[in-house]
Amino acid sequence: MNIDEIFDFTSFTIDREPHIVLDPQVCVSCDNRSCTNCCPARCYTWSGEEQKMTFVHDGCLECGTCYVVCHKNAFTRWRYPRGGFGVAYRMT
Amino acid sequence: MNRTYQAIVVGAGPAGSSAALTMARAGLDVALVERGTFPGEKNMFGGVLHRLPSLEEVFPDFWERAPLERHIVKKSVTFMTGDSSFNTIIEAGSFDRPPYNGYTIFRPRFDRWLAEEAVKAGATLITRATVDDLVWKNDRVAGVSILDRGEISAPVVVAADGVLSFIAKKAGLRQPTFDPGQMAVGVKALIDMPRELIDERFGLVRDQGFANEFVGCTGGVRGGGFLYTNYDSVSVGLVFHLASLKTSNKTPYDLLNEFLEQPQVAKMVRGGRLLEYSAHVIPEGGYDMIPELVGDGILVAGDAAALCNATGLNLEGINLASQSGVLAGKAVVAAHGLGDLSRKGLEVYQRLMNDSYVMKDLKLYRKAPHMLHNDRIYNEYPELMTSFMEYIYRIEGAPKENLTKLFLKSAKEKVGLGNLMADAFSAWRSL
Structure with missing residues (x-):
């Protein structure tokens, strides 16, 4: 089974507005950045070159992992998407 | 919006819908608020629903009525290492007769059905509604505010909003942060497979199902694996303790791929096609993690109350959620009868919980985590x-x-x- 494909099999209704917002300064000073390996949807990417954390809300499974593993509380916002938006499981 | 109800339930999962159903059947005007476009849209779990005594009481013909997949007759534990594995299997005749001991289900179908039963009993279901705050009046919870949609009022709120329960946090009932050592994350691949192939491959007839749990398949990260048969698909996934995953530098999806490629697992899923990928956090801290269950005008139930029993052999959650929802519903009905929805009036929930198998089991397995x-x-x-x-x-x-x-x-x-x-x-x- 191909990793890159696994994320394409979940449906989403994407909101313009992200439901999770990071304070980029906090991520720069983080000694751990476990969000990047723990997130099951590969939403967090750290660029060493740019010293920047990128979070993409489109593919977020709303699982809660980042909220639990981030010990720096880097979130200026962490809420669930507005009603009707976000991940839409069909079966599972 | 801006209506007043006798009770509001936040979250139409197994806890919330069980609570709403119980209250509506007792004649209360109850709102069941769900952020998905339909109940179950956001809900994910491994795949096996254990027997639900709480709902069998409400629906004596539960297994005829609920949208279930296969009933589990065969359970297996596999110890795995590299390309070898050691299996134990139990197949019991009693597992093949009602009342069945467990079933595979799909949450988008099951949760939707349960919420619809609450609606049939008179509850008002409000979907596409993300609750973002509690409304307070005289230091007591008096309603909820819904993102972009205004407020609704009630003298009591049942927080059944899932593992991260922001409602319980806002009510000051749960700890402000979570300990990764008390949490796990589950990832799952749903794999399409013809029914006849599943029957043949796993040795099943009629609606019989197979549940296989695995240890030693998580690349050294603390956790385990599972494979469950639905009618014409199999659910395969892994669960990781977050404290361990955090320091591992491994990713859930890479480990899931490795698991699917392990020779013995690969044979079981061969010929299948991926249908859906899902993930969710699980509260695995057990008894010691349970928040305060009762506040002034508020009760906490289900995952929001960390009601999950992970003994290593069984992983129970929905049965505990549903039971706690029923008891929260009964407590609200009793408190309404007395006209006291303060912490004192709702305290009966704590007593009902302490007397139920939910708290007794969690207490018994307190050391398991x-x-x-x-x-x-x-x-x-x-x-x-x-x-x-x-x-x-x-x-x-x-x-x-x-x-x-x-x-x-x-x-x-x-x-x-x-x-x-x-x-x-x-x-x-x-x-």
Whole structure:
């Protein structure tokens, strides 16, 4: 089974507005950045070159992992998407 | 919006819908608020629903009525290491007769059905509604505000908003932050497979189902795997303790791929096609993690109350959620009867919970979460088990060793005899 494909099999209704917002300064000073390996949807990417954390809300499974593993509380916002938006499981 | 109800339930999962159903059947005007476009749209779990005594009471013909997949007749535990595995299987005649002991289900179908039953009983279901705050009046919860949609009022709110329960947090009932050591994350691949192939491959007839749990398949991260059969698909996934995953530098999806490629697992899913990928956090801290259940005008139920029993052998959640929802519903009905929805009036929920199997089981297995924080369970023991069994069955033309002696020798090498005894003692004390 191909990793890159696994994320394409979940449906989403994407909101313009992200439901999770990071304070980029906090991520720069983080000694751990476990969000990047723990997130099951590969939403967090750290660029060493740019010293920047990128979070993409489109593919977020709303699982809660980042909220639990981030010990720096880097979130200026962490809420669930507005009603009707976000991940839409069909079966599972 | 801006309506007043006798009670508001936040979250139309198994806890919330059970609470709403109980209250509506008792004649209360209750709002069931769900952020998905339909109940179940956001809900994910491994795949096996254990028997639900709470709902069998409400629906004596539960297994005829609910949208279930297969009932589990065959359960297997697999100890895995590299390309070897050691299996234990139990198949019981009693598992094949009602009341069935467990079923595979799909949450988008099951949760939707349960919420619809609450609606049939008179509850008002409000979907596409993300609750973002509590409304307070005189230091008591008096309603909820819904993102972009205004407020609704009620003298009591049941927080059934899932594992991260922001409602319980805002009410000051749960700890402000979570300990990754008390949390796990589950990832799952739903794999399409023809019904006949599943029946044949797993030795099943009629609506019989198979549940297989795995240890030693998580790349050294504390956790386990599962494979469950639905009618015409299989659910395969892994669960990781977050404290362990955090320091592992491994990703859930890479480990899931490795699991699916392990030769014995690969054979079970061969020919299948991926249908859906999902993930969710699980509260695995057990009894010690349970927040305060009652506040002034508020109760907490289900995952929001961390009601999850992970003993290492079973992972129970929905049954506990549904039971707590029913009890929260009963408590609200009783408190309304007395006209007292303060903390004192709602305290009956705590008593009902303490007397139920939910709290009794969680208390009994209170030490299990600590026992499961032992890395040897996920690495050395599966290895010890498979290599020992491999030795027993291998014919090499050389004289065999005494098996007890051999077991102790390899246990000494792989685990250490002191550790073996300590672990056996800790398992015995926990279970």
